[in-house]
Amino acid sequence: MNPDTRAKLMTVSTATLCTALFKRGLRNQFIQDVRPLNPGLPNMVGPAYTMRYIPAREDLNPIGVFLDPKHPQRVGVEECPEGAVMVIDSRKDARAASAGGILVARLMQRGVAGIVTDGGFRDSPDIARYTMPAYHTRPSAPTNLTLHQALDLNVPIGCGDVAVWPGDIVVGDAEGVIVVPAHLADEVAAEAVEMTAFEDFVQEEVMKGRPIIGLYPPTLEQSRIDFAAWRVAKGR
Amino acid sequence: MNPDTRAKLMTVSTATLCTALFKRGLRNQFIQDVRPLNPGLPNMVGPAYTMRYIPAREDLNPIGVFLDPKHPQRVGVEECPEGAVMVIDSRKDARAASAGGILVARLMQRGVAGIVTDGGFRDSPDIARYTMPAYHTRPSAPTNLTLHQALDLNVPIGCGDVAVWPGDIVVGDAEGVIVVPAHLADEVAAEAVEMTAFEDFVQEEVMKGRPIIGLYPPTLEQSRIDFAAWRVAKGR
Amino acid sequence: MNPDTRAKLMTVSTATLCTALFKRGLRNQFIQDVRPLNPGLPNMVGPAYTMRYIPAREDLNPIGVFLDPKHPQRVGVEECPEGAVMVIDSRKDARAASAGGILVARLMQRGVAGIVTDGGFRDSPDIARYTMPAYHTRPSAPTNLTLHQALDLNVPIGCGDVAVWPGDIVVGDAEGVIVVPAHLADEVAAEAVEMTAFEDFVQEEVMKGRPIIGLYPPTLEQSRIDFAAWRVAKGR
Amino acid sequence: MNPDTRAKLMTVSTATLCTALFKRGLRNQFIQDVRPLNPGLPNMVGPAYTMRYIPAREDLNPIGVFLDPKHPQRVGVEECPEGAVMVIDSRKDARAASAGGILVARLMQRGVAGIVTDGGFRDSPDIARYTMPAYHTRPSAPTNLTLHQALDLNVPIGCGDVAVWPGDIVVGDAEGVIVVPAHLADEVAAEAVEMTAFEDFVQEEVMKGRPIIGLYPPTLEQSRIDFAAWRVAKGR
Amino acid sequence: MNPDTRAKLMTVSTATLCTALFKRGLRNQFIQDVRPLNPGLPNMVGPAYTMRYIPAREDLNPIGVFLDPKHPQRVGVEECPEGAVMVIDSRKDARAASAGGILVARLMQRGVAGIVTDGGFRDSPDIARYTMPAYHTRPSAPTNLTLHQALDLNVPIGCGDVAVWPGDIVVGDAEGVIVVPAHLADEVAAEAVEMTAFEDFVQEEVMKGRPIIGLYPPTLEQSRIDFAAWRVAKGR
């Protein structure tokens, strides 16, 4: 992802990106049923770095496993690249945590762009105060060892019913998280910026009282004329 | 609904209305599992204007369908009467949006009283800032075309497991949404105002330390005496 | 529970308590899928006082049942001990309320420490403003009579898939609620205070940029030395 | 329940009983989502004898608990009256067994009329060959100790979202299980026998090609005449 | 649908039809989570005739509604065309019945090709013995009036998350039910017959021990040669 694409994706919504992907035949890129713990932050944008959990078997997951410096969860937290988004496959099971406040803080300090799980975080009240975006299904205090064993780093996974391939561009806003296939990121970002300009124009017009038919989409010539004028006036 | 009934319904809670309907044998009028995007607003009150979605078949729902000025979703947004509440049957499926920020803004500008879906809205962070009440299950960025095809306007529907007949009086507060059958609206509104006066009295007494037994319900004569005095003092 | 244990439990998180119980072979003490209505409050700590609902049969649950001063729900609200936490088995069914604002207010006035249901509360916007912690699944306006009949007080129950025995110590924070078996409360509280000191130290170090491997858990000698120094410096 | 009522209930369907109870305002007496393991048997009819499970806490439920001759599950199996139906509240959780082949065999040998759980049975292939009706949600091999602790015998419970009071008359057929409140059993049984006669008549007529309008219900005079003749002819 | 298409669809599986539709971009035509009550019958094939239920409001659905000869459920049963398949939108709610044995018998006698609901049937043991195919989610004894109000006949509906338009060709086998859009029925039937011939050939080869790679799909020239010979030999 070039820096320009990242900058563009900071300015568009996951809803707009969904539509851009829908036009390309990709109907299932929005991670289902996750929400931001800290919804007031700017967009989260970065390539996916993934972690895969499988169900925890009791004998393999005593509290002592974290004494091992090679434990995948701990390795992942140190190796997730700066600017990346860690995406965790928790099999949509929020009955135990996917990670907690300390690990998420470490990711934040290392310059990671955000974290997403289709399970839940513990220490969620702390994470809600962090400046790195985090998304989950619901708070979950039990240690991950209760139900989750970290197994793989940076392999293709499912998260919230969406395929996530390492390097896909993950974008989050206050609504949720979308996964943009890597090879489409540049063109989708560019299109989404254009779509956002038009939607901002439409929103302004609607707030002034204009009907949507003929305006959204702009089937009336006048709508297109007005939008062109608006772009000039706004410098967009 | 006469203006007086609307005014009354602005002052009572969905919980009180549930009880008033329960007394009349209607046990299933509270829309399940929807919540307000903007919970700080006054009550939402208005007659139901409905829209029905069915599952979207891919070939019938390309992005181009909105070029048709007769598309039911767009027609509905322009025809929903001022003061009405648009209620959408999304088959409790929030995996794609029921509507987005621009359409909801248009409804608001047209003077519609509110909007309810048993699915989800996209652009939910925007809608959360609007001054028209909106209720859904959870945010959902994918365009409605992904899973929903708008089919009918103003027919009887189900929404959150509740029957909604056009013209039923829909009331929302920070707790959720209740559907009051049209023919009961006046009497239920009147009764709910009375119940609310009593509940406010009880709440005050409880906060002063009074036990609930004998007070709520007022099986003790003294409770009824005190309430009568309270009404006089409060002018209610 | 001695006062010292209560004081300790006011200072630790449910996440830390989960880990302390996990170490003792108790993997399933966190009540699933409940959340605080008023998350800004101090911890909720107190012994469990339970109420058990069964499904309501229509003929046994007309509105008039509350005229009976012996109705278990009303008796429970008056008999739940000061300092206790009322925990309600609502069979994870939030389609009707477990209790409402007036009853919760009465509990608060009586000095009860908090209330938990695996169903929902009505008058939830009011309860959200109370100073007594309350936890539920989601708001639910219908009167409890719609679906729930209060049957037993202070018997062992299930709540959110967790066994709750009367007298177990119930602790809630902004994340959720955990049930600590009564006989373990003192030792778990003590251990959790120690764990919290260590986690606070780790969090500080992480925010300064220190890696977690070797620090959390402190497999490096230096981590233990630094923690010892930190404790002296902080007086913990 | 008098023997005559039992005999009548052996000849009617749960569907017919549902309608008879619906007419009396009882809409929620059919146990949801249970099915017979051995659907070829005659009806199951008997008064409810209940067992209540709560979630199992690990330290209270080692395998050794069954050494205790007072363990409620084992006591229940020996004390459930001959002719009764054991109904188990498993909190709709079939992830571990409610009972297994040996206990169910013991009930059968003791003359118990049947067994119902809203969880699952283990040894289900054996139970499927028994001559005592058994109903559950799905097979479940894990021992009940994994998730269930037997706590109470013969108290009111919920089973499959239905209230079950000890002594209620439980009727099962190949479709499922219904709970008839004890005080209504005689009248409902009598009415169901009448309804069944009429439905059998209608079924015969329909199979001969007669339309249902005017026949079912018999709004046409001719339908009532024909039914009267049919009853005479059939001796019913 | 011409008679030839019907004949072809009698000989192919829903699995094969799913693949034929998948190739045309239709990924969501298999009705989810329904199963045959009588799986030993020939395929069910016919154009869809639909019925739409909404949630039942208590005051609108007393037992007496069936006295009205215009009640949509009864009208539908008499008007569903011979050779059609009745498809019912029960909002995936099987807690009460969609229809019962008498109505299904009437449809069968009238020459209807089959019936499908995404809810449940009552009198299911009877229906399981009928010679007309019937599909549902699970048996459900309560009368439809408990939860369902029949509202519309032959409008577009959702059934098991699939769009069903009147006239779409509905095909059922022992696996389940698929909805073929009307305009595609002829071509899809023809293609499915071809695919079935090939799959039958492959199945025979596999049973003789041939590996699937190169055979299925037939990327090896030899596979195509052998299939051509097989067709000649079999006269298909």
Next chain:
Amino acid sequence: MNPDTRAKLMTVSTATLCTALFKRGLRNQFIQDVRPLNPGLPNMVGPAYTMRYIPAREDLNPIGVFLDPKHPQRVGVEECPEGAVMVIDSRKDARAASAGGILVARLMQRGVAGIVTDGGFRDSPDIARYTMPAYHTRPSAPTNLTLHQALDLNVPIGCGDVAVWPGDIVVGDAEGVIVVPAHLADEVAAEAVEMTAFEDFVQEEVMKGRPIIGLYPPTLEQSRIDFAAWRVAKGR
């Protein structure tokens, strides 16, 4: 697994194995919510060979992917060892198939011991007639490409909420499927054979009318004496 262990596991039930594992602290080895398509077969026993699906992205999963002889699904079908059990992680999503009749036939012909998915099979009526055991959640006709992309072979996975490590011993009977960790297979098989002998003895006694208390478990000395005699008499 030595041949003796396999032979033993052919004679014991998944229920007995669950208890043997429960005694060793393994509470979560029974695959949840799968059932046999062909329940009349002997037990399924073999080491796990796994396949992992992730959600299918549309552009990566056109029908043409099977032209690739390296497609993991097809490779897995040819490489799964004779005597092994193929276990598929379908993320508990049965909306599209995990595999179909031809692939399952190929596995059977290759001498594979069985197949398990926590999704569904297509061509399930055919598979139900095979002599190789197959387990799934429910029939599902849509091609796997609709929702599943095969990614990995023989890596640790989750299946029905259970951890499955390659080489774990998978046992299926008419009740369901259990996963025995590889290192425990010999001792658990031996113990299960012993337990089965005792349970068979108990079952016989119960069928003669003996009470379970003191017999099961055999806390009475007489029970142990009788069992010893029974073993001699039966040669077990």
